[in-house]
Amino acid sequence: MTGKSVLISGAGIAGPALALWLHRHGFDVTVVERAPAIREGGQAVDFRGAAHLAILERTGILDDVKALQTGGSELRVVDAEGRARLTLPESFTGGAVEIERGKLADLLYRRTRDRVEYLFGDSIAELTETADGVDVRFEGGTRRRFDLVVGADGLHSNVRRLAFGPETDFVKPSGYHIALYEVPAHLAVQGASELYNQPGRGISIGGGDGRAHAMFVFHGAEGPADHRDTEAQKRLVRETFTGLPWKTAAALSALDEGRGFYFDSISMVKMDRYSKGRVVLIGDAGYGATCGGMGAGMGLVAAYVLAGELAAAGGDHTVAFPAYEAQIRGYAVECQKVAGNAGLFLAPRTARGIKLRDRLHKILTRPFFIRFLDKMSRKAAESIDLKDYGVGV
Template structure:
C-alpha cells in the first residue's frame, strides 16, 4: 500500500487510536490538538464489547485494566435524602472503567515516538484538490496532506469546515449539565449517589481519588446553546435549574463556583448522511456522537478508529472505497448506540438524568 501523509484533528481517544493503527500500517501521521497539552480531564470512561478487543490489539488492555476504578454501584436517593435503592456498577461503568486521563496518557505514550503531535493549534481551512488536501492552521504554516480525519468531538472543526454548520449535524436530547469536582465531604469510596427529579438530577461519585467527589448537575434544556456561552452564564443556568432543590444542592452550588475543573456540556448526537467528503473523513463523536446518555462514546471512538484504519488497509490505499466500506460496516452499530442514547434520555420524560457524569 502507498504510504500517505495523513492529518488527524483531535488528541483525545479516537485521534490517537486512529494514529496508532495508521502509523502501524506505514503512514506518515500528524495529530493536531487545540489544547496546549494533553488534556487531564473527563473523569471516567468505560469500555464495552469489542472495544476491549481494540485495546488488546493496541497492546494496552492489561495496562488500562491496572487503572480500573472498581466502582461498587450507585445509591438511589429519594426527595428526602434517603437511600431508596441501588444500581449495579455496570449501569455506569460498563465492563471496564478507568479515569479518562489515564487512557489518553497511555494512548499518547504508545504513539508519541512514531506520530507527530502538534499541540496548541487548530485547523482553520481545508481545500481539497485532485491529489490531496491543503490545510491551513491558526498558528502553523500551511501544509499538504493526502487525507484528513476529524476526531475532534461533537463540535468538530473539521466537520464544520468540510460538511457545514454544527446546527446541521447536532441533535439535542433535552439535557445539559455541569460537571466539576470538590472535596469528598460525603466520604464516598468507589461508589455513587443519584437523586433524580422531574427536571433535574444530581449524580455524585468518588472513583480513583478518595479525597475528591465528582459532581454532575444535569437539567432539562431546550437546546445546546449554553455549550457555547461563558462560564458565568452556564453557572447562572445551573443555579436557576436547582433553585429550591434540597439534599446536597445548596452545598454543591457553592462548590461549583470554586471549582477549577468546571465544564459544561449538553447531551447531543451527531447525525450525518455521510461520514466522509472526498479526502476528509470523520471518526468518533465528530461523525456519529451517540451522547453521554448512551454510555458508548469511548467504545465507539476505539471501534470506529480500528474499523476506519482496517478498511483503509484492505482497500490498498483507495480512500473512497475505504471510507464507503467503513461507513457501511459501522453504521448499524452506531444506529444501535444512538437509539440507546435517545432511550436513556427519554426515560426521564423531558427531565434530566446524569447526562454529564462520565465521558463515556
C-alpha cells in the same frame, strides 16, 4: 507502508487511537488539538462485550486499562435527606472494565506522542481539497498539505462544519445538558454514586480512589450560544441548581475551582455519510451520542477499522472510506439506540416521571432484567465483526 500523510483534528479518544493504528500501518500522522494539552476530566467510560475487549487487547492497552480501572459503583437514588430510595447495582451502569475518560485519553496520548506529531493549542481554519491532497490553513497561521484529513473533534466537530456544513444540520439536541467536574472527596460515598432529582434536574455525586465527581443533568434551559464559553456554562449550572437541597450547595461551591469541567448538550449526531472526498469523520464527530452510547468503545473500534481499511486499500481513500462506513454505520446506529435518551433517565421532567422511573427501575433491577439489559447492551457493543488487518501490537 503507504507513507501517506494524515491530519487528525482532535486528541480526545478516537483521535489518538486512530493515530496509533495509522502509525502502525505506516502512515505519517499529525494530530491537531485545540486545547493546550490532553483534556482531563470526564467520568468513567466503560467497555463491554467481546469486541471492546478484543480492541483494547489489539490496541495493546488492555493491561494498562485494567491497572487503571475504577471499581464499578452502585447508583443510589436518594431523597433530600440523602436516604436511598432505590439502589441500582453496579452491573446496571458499568461494563466489563471502566476507566476514567481522562486517564484513557492520557494513556492513548502517551502511547503515540513519540511516533506522531501533536500540535496543541491550534485548530484548522480552512480546508481546500485539490486533486492530490488537502491544503490546510491553521488558525496559528501555518499552511500545510496532507493527503487525508480526519475529523475526530467531537460533538462540535470543526472538520464536520468546514467540510459538510453547519452543526445544526447534523446535531440533534435532546433538550438536556450535562456538566461534570471534580468536587471534594468528602462529598461522595466512596465506591457508590448518589443521584438526587427534582423535575427536569438531576445531580449525582460519585466517588472512588479518594476522589469525587459531581454530574449535573438538566432539561429545558438553552445552552450558551458559544459551546466553548465555560464561564457562561458555569453560570447556567449555578442558576439552574441553586436552591436545591441535599449536597447541591456544597457541590456548587466547588464549581469555580473544580478540575476537569466538562459541559455539553446531550445530543445525537446523524450524518448521511461519514466522508466527503479526502475528509472523513470518526467518533462523536460522525455518530456521537454525548453519553450512554459507549462512545469510548465506539471510538476505539472505529479507529481500528478506519486505519485498517486505509492500510488494506494502500491509502486509497476512495476505496477505504466507503469500506469503513459500510462496517461502522450499523454499529454506530446500534450504539446510539442503547444511548436512547440518557437525560430522561437521569432527570425525568416531571414529578410523575421521576416516580415512574423509580418504579420501572425497581422492576428492572430484578436479576432477570439485569441479565436482559446487560445482554442488550453487550449485543450492541458486539454488533460488529472485527476483521484482521494484519498488524499486531
